[in-house]
Amino acid sequence: MRRKKNSKRKLELTKMKLFLLCLIVFIMFVGIGRSIGEKLTSKATNGEEKLAENEEKLELERKRKTEKEKEIKNNSEKEIKKEKHNEEKEETKKDTEVVEKDVQAKEIKEEEKPIDQEKEPSNDNKKVAYLTFDDGPSVVVTPQILDILDNCNVKATFFVIGSLAEQNSDLIKREYNSGHAIGNHTYSHNYKYIYGSVNNLLSDIDKCENVLKGILGDDFHSAAFRFPGGSFGQKKQPFKDVLKNKGIGYVDWNALNGDAEGHNIPKDRLVQRLVQTTQGKNKVVILMHDAGAKKTTAQALPEIINYFKNQGYEFKTIDQEALNGF
Structure with a gap:
């Protein structure tokens, strides 16, 4: 009878140990899962932040490119206007020289x-x-x-x-x-x-x-x-x-x-x-x-x-x- 009781107590202790072991293992898995989840969340957040940062960089690059194109266009227009002005100035100078030479020739002759x-x-x-x-x-x-x-x-x-x-x-x-x-x-x-x-x-x-x-x-x-x-x-x-x-x-x-x-x-x-x-x-x-x-x-x-x-x-x-x- 006493043996039977002892055997029953050992079985209950064993079950208790197994339960505690399972509980510990469960808690460990929950902790690991949470850690992994936090890491994954952190990585995802970092990825989103990096993506947003990259988009900002791309937008900034696009703006710079647009401004550069505008600057090049404005400079080109200014250069064209300047060249046109110089051409007109040169043409006027040539016309004046032709006029003066023509007048001189006519005066001498006439x-x-x-x-x-x-x-x-x-x-x-x-x-x-x-x-x-x-x-x-x-x-x-x-x-x-x-x-x-x-x-x-x-x-x-x-x-x-x-x-x-x-x-x-x-x-x-x-x-x-x-x-x-x-x-x-x-x-x-x-x-x-x-x-x-x-x-x-x-x-x-x-x-x-x-x-x-x-x-x-x-x-x-x-x-x-x-x-x-x-x-x-x-x-x-x-x-x-x-x-x-x-x-x-x-x-x-x-x-x-x-x-x-x-x-x-x-x-x-x-x-x-x-x-x-x-x-x-x-x-x-x-x-x-x-x-x-x-x-x-x-x-x-x-x-x-x-x-x-x-x-x-x-x-x-x-x-x-x-x-x-x-």
């Missing part, structure tokens, strides 16, 4: 021709000098010439280029308010364009006229028109015919100071050339220039004015009445 090939100036004995200045206004030379004219109480005629008048409207107003005459010398002074067709010339004349009206008022009308390079030669005949039909008066010159032959020509040489080309003429229309490069023209002007005064000339501006006398 300097002794009359004001208009079809009509001689009036033959009366009254001496009249018409001082005319082409290719302005310019910010340096034009004010100097205006100062000299004011000091000498002499009026002149300025044949202005419309594109330059737009840039120097104050000088146009000063010329007009000082009692000088203002003539039309085309808007562009681009020989290739204006002499490309009759319509081109008329369009350029109208454009210049509109610029002057915009500065001086709608009632303003140019005193006269002067062909860039003069109206000399048979090639200009169709252009002259159209202007005549439209009632646009034009005037050339029968004397000059030679300032179109180059830059910074010594003033004594300019005066000498003028004296030579005015000999034996009672009415003289003198070609000079107030472009920016003609600084010595302003320097020679006081002596030129004194020469005409000493020779008994009266100074006048070109207007419709004067045109009728040519």
Whole structure:
């Protein structure tokens, strides 16, 4: 009986040990599982964070790429604009050089021709000098010439280029308010364009006229028109015919100071050339220039004015009445 009880107790102890062992093993597995779960969760979280970080990096890279593309595009556009501006500047420089060379050649060849090939100036004995200045206004030379004219109480005629008048409207107003005459010398002074067709010339004349009206008022009308390079030669005949039909008066010159032959020509040489080309003429229309490069023209002007005064000339501006006398 006692053995039986002992055997039963041992069995219960064994069961208890087995239960405790199972419990320990269970707790261990639960702990390990939790640890693994935490690690997996941590890895997943880290993965998500890394993924989000990578996405942020990619987004940042995309933004940088977009900004870089915009910068490249803007730089390209700026470069294109700069190149275009330089091309236009170079083209304008070439046109100016061509114009000056063409004017120089025409002046040398035509300097002794009359004001208009079809009509001689009036033959009366009254001496009249018409001082005319082409290719302005310019910010340096034009004010100097205006100062000299004011000091000498002499009026002149300025044949202005419309594109330059737009840039120097104050000088146009000063010329007009000082009692000088203002003539039309085309808007562009681009020989290739204006002499490309009759319509081109008329369009350029109208454009210049509109610029002057915009500065001086709608009632303003140019005193006269002067062909860039003069109206000399048979090639200009169709252009002259159209202007005549439209009632646009034009005037050339029968004397000059030679300032179109180059830059910074010594003033004594300019005066000498003028004296030579005015000999034996009672009415003289003198070609000079107030472009920016003609600084010595302003320097020679006081002596030129004194020469005409000493020779008994009266100074006048070109207007419709004067045109009728040519």
